[in-house]
Amino acid sequence: MISTKSIETQVLSFLKSNYDVDFPSEKLIINQTLKQFEGEYTVVIFPFVKMLKKDLAEIGKELGDYLKDSDCKVKDYNLVKGFVNLEMDNDFWGSKLSDVASNKSFGSKKKTGEKVLVEYSSPNTNKPLHLGHIRNILLGWSCAHILEANGAEVVKTQIVNDRGVAICKSMLSWEKFGNGETPESAGVKGDQLVGKYYVEFDKQLKEEYAEWQGSSDAQVVYDERKKEKEEKEQFFKRYKNDYFNHYSELGKETRAMLLKWEDGDKHVKDLWNQMNSWVYSGFDDTYKSLGVDFDCMYYESNTYLLGKEKVEGGLDADIFYKEEDGSIWVDLEDVGMDKKILLRADGTSVYLTQDIGTSLIRYDDHKTEKMVYVVGDEQDYHFKVLFEVMKKLKAPFADNLFHLSYGMIDLPTGKMKSREGTVVDADDLIAEVIAEARKSAEEQGDISEMSKEEQDEVIRRVALGALKFFIIKVAPKKRMIFDPKESVDMQGQTGPYIQNAYVRIQGILRKLDGVAGDFEGYEILKIEKELVREILEYPKVINSAAKDLDPSLVANYCYNLAKAFHKYYHDVRILKSETQEAKHFRVSLIKVVSDTLQKGMRLLGIEMPERM
RNA sequence: GGCUCCUUAGCUCAACUGGAUAGAGCAGCUGCCUUCUAAGCAGCAGGUUUCAGGUUCGAGUCCUGAAGGAGUCACCA
Numbered sequence: 135m136i137s138t139k140s141i142e143t144q145v146l147s148f149l150k151s152n153y154d155v156d157f158p159s160e161k162l163i164i165n166q167t168l169k170q171f172e173g174e175y176t177v178v179i180f181p182f183v184k185m186l187k188k189d190l191a192e193i194g195k196e197l198g199d200y201l202k203d204s205d206c207k208v209k210d211y212n213l214v215k216g217f218v219n220l221e222m223d224n225d226f227w228g229s230k231l232s233d234v235a236s237n238k239s240f241g242s243k244k245k246t247g248e249k250v251l252v253e254y255s256s257p258n259t260n261k262p263l264h265l266g267h268i269r270n271i272l273l274g275w276s277c278a279h280i281l282e283a284n285g286a287e288v289v290k291t292q293i294v295n296d297r298g299v300a301i302c303k304s305m306l307s308w309e310k311f312g313n314g315e316t317p318e319s320a321g322v323k324g325d326q327l328v329g330k331y332y333v334e335f336d337k338q339l340k341e342e343y344a345e346w347q348g349s350s351d352a353q354v355v356y357d358e359r360k361k362e363k364e365e366k367e368q369f370f371k372r373y374k375n376d377y378f379n380h381y382s383e384l385g386k387e388t389r390a391m392l393l394k395w396e397d398g399d400k401h402v403k404d405l406w407n408q409m410n411s412w413v414y415s416g417f418d419d420t421y422k423s424l425g426v427d428f429d430c431m432y433y434e435s436n437t438y439l440l441g442k443e444k445v446e447g448g449l450d451a452d453i454f455y456k457e458e459d460g461s462i463w464v465d466l467e468d469v470g471m472d473k474k475i476l477l478r479a480d481g482t483s484v485y486l487t488q489d490i491g492t493s494l495i496r497y498d499d500h501k502t503e504k505m506v507y508v509v510g511d512e513q514d515y516h517f518k519v520l521f522e523v524m525k526k527l528k529a530p531f532a533d534n535l536f537h538l539s540y541g542m543i544d545l546p547t548g549k550m551k552s553r554e555g556t557v558v559d560a561d562d563l564i565a566e567v568i569a570e571a572r573k574s575a576e577e578q579g580d581i582s583e584m585s586k587e588e589q590d591e592v593i594r595r596v597a598l599g600a601l602k603f604f605i606i607k608v609a610p611k612k613r614m615i616f617d618p619k620e621s622v623d624m625q626g627q628t629g630p631y632i633q634n635a636y637v638r639i640q641g642i643l644r645k646l647d648g649v650a651g652d653f654e655g656y657e658i659l660k661i662e663k664e665l666v667r668e669i670l671e672y673p674k675v676i677n678s679a680a681k682d683l684d685p686s687l688v689a690n691y692c693y694n695l696a697k698a699f700h701k702y703y704h705d706v707r708i709l710k711s712e713t714q715e716a717k718h719f720r721v722s723l724i725k726v727v728s729d730t731l732q733k734g735m736r737l738l739g740i741e742m743p744e745r746m
Numbered sequence: 747g748g749c750u751c752c753u754u755a756g757c758u759c760a761a762c763u764g765g766a767u768a769g770a771g772c773a774g775c776u777g778c779c780u781u782c783u784a785a786g787c788a789g790c791a792g793g794u795u796u797c798a799g800g801u802u803c804g805a806g807u808c809c810u811g812a813a814g815g816a817g818u819c820a821c822c823a
Binding site: 166168215299477628703 | 749750752757759760763764765766767771781782784785786787788803804815816817818819820821822823
């Protein structure tokens with residue numbers, strides 16, 4: 135905007151005054167000129183040909199001359215096919231740099247009054263966070279901050295799935311096999327401890343199931359339910375869930391516990407509160423080491439009842455309908471979808487019910503007319519359904535619901551599967567990147583002068599910079615492969631590469647004795663023009679990242695800017711500039727580069743070290 | 747099977763939303779530290795953008811079809 139707006143206006147006024155054509159400004163294309171050609175900006179004039187009914191070359195020449203004569207600082211131009219390459223004059227770049235340097239909030243918009251709620255993380259309280267959560271959390275957190283930079287008022291939140299069968303499994307398991315173990319007595323984080331009992335439950339269930347498979351009950355079930363030519367092994371793999379629901383002793387106990395929980399049984403509630411508090415303190419530690427936070431929390435245990443109420447209300451208003459068995463449904467066939475159940479015949483709620491309740495409570499609390507759900511792409515259909523249901527309920531925010539859907543993370547060895555123990559634990563991963571960063575710092579770092587605490591902080595920033603950048607540089611909707619070895623790389627297209635650009639600038643600025651001043655008359659180098667041009671792109675990048683809910687745009691932008699800077703740093707001496715003007719310009723330039731890098735990376739949750 | 751998403755260099759990813767000769771990093775090979783820090787820079791090599799059609803001045807990008815992968819089609823969350 136800031137960069138090409140004046141050119142845009144001039145091109146439009148050219149079309150208006152010379153041809154009396156009102157060309158739609160959104161169709162006007164002004165790109166950065168490719169490296170092979172002279173110039174910095176390129177106007178694509180193919181689109182004009184049809185309207186003007188004139189030869190390409192003629193239009194190009196007329197436009198070029200027009201721009202040159204206008205006051206938008208075009209020094210010269212050249213024509214290649216349907217492209218008019220513009221060379222901007224020295225003053226253009228100088229004044230642009232000054233504009234940015236004096237604009238503290240460059241890249242951020244003024245508050246628009248828009249209120250947005252962003253939901254991310256949203257774990258279950260029965261096991262610790264893993265790599266998948268990390269992608270989710272990083273996307274959510276950075277989207278929230280990008281939206282904020284774009285002028286919105288943002289509420290960061292999550293929904294904690296703290297009730298249901300899965301939670302009862304780990305509770306039951308702890309009660310049966312835990313011998314009163316606590317995080318303190320075991321010396322592990324609370325979420326890890328609870329996760330351990332969740333895994334233990336599954337193990338016990340497996341053993342119980344294996345034993346049962348030899349029973350006569352099992353034989354009867356197999357004979358009755360098997361598909362044609364289905365082997366026993368195959369069948370029982372498929373039947374596991376039904377076994378849990380119909381025959382399992384552990385299943386029976388779990389369900390009994392769930393019923394007690396819903397009845398508010400004191401013993402069960404106490405146990406639930408106890409284990410939850412362990413999990414939450416574990417989650418807090420992980421969030422803290424990731425450097426992310428939330429403005430408020432929602433708990434499924436508090437919101438699912440309201441969902442029920444709303445569904446019943448919708449039934450009275452004839453938005454939903456009741457089946458003979460008493461279950462309540464919504465019919466979405468008018469919008470090309472299925473019928474979906476909202477309340478079971480026994481009155482208990484399902485996933486959808488709970489989300490309906492949660493969204494309404496949130497609107498009451500925060501009046502956010504826009505909501506973003508960061509949830510994996512396996513739930514695409516669920517959110518389509520939810521959004522349609524909210525429309526039917528005429529919720530005031532129903533037209534501004536967004537599902538930021540992202541692809542799963544695979545390991546080089548294949549999918550992550552909790553049952554096969556191939557899940558990458560979040561805490562382990564963070565510890566590992568920190569260890570790697572420490573190794574790198576010892577080998578090639580320059581932080582030995584620092585205190586132990588400062589060193590640790592630098593290492594932490596670099597480690598998390600590597601991890602976060604590695605994950606967030608990939609476009610959200612793409613499935614990504616996470617190679618742990620590559621995630622701790624500190625060279626090339628990585629977070630530390632960008633941090634290093636910042637550190638190099640700080641190094642120069644430290645050696646400066648308050649040099650500042652104008653750079654009137656300085657003949658700006660081509661590489662410097664390119665750097666300024668890149669900086670001018672920043673607001674556009676933030677804008678489209680906010681529009682598309684895509685932080686990877688910011689990540690890739692920061693990399694490109696850092697790359698341009700590293701080359702500049704190598705080619706041009708800044709402290710030993712030939713003239714005072716040159717030095718003033720260059721210092722001003724690198725300051726702006728470092729500010730922009732810092733701002734951009736900040737939006738991704740990546741902090742810059744002063745040295746590394 | 748229906749629907750949705752994905753497929754770009756050996757590997758991991760880009761490509762300014764339809765623009766020029768498709769770019770980076772990693773891995774491989776070659777140079778550059780007595781310099782504002784080499785976590786860096788420069789170079790070599792690597793591509794029929796999965797395939798077949800179509801739309802147009804122009805297609806990795808849009809449309810149709812095919813192949814491969816993933817997800818979903820639960821009274822699980």
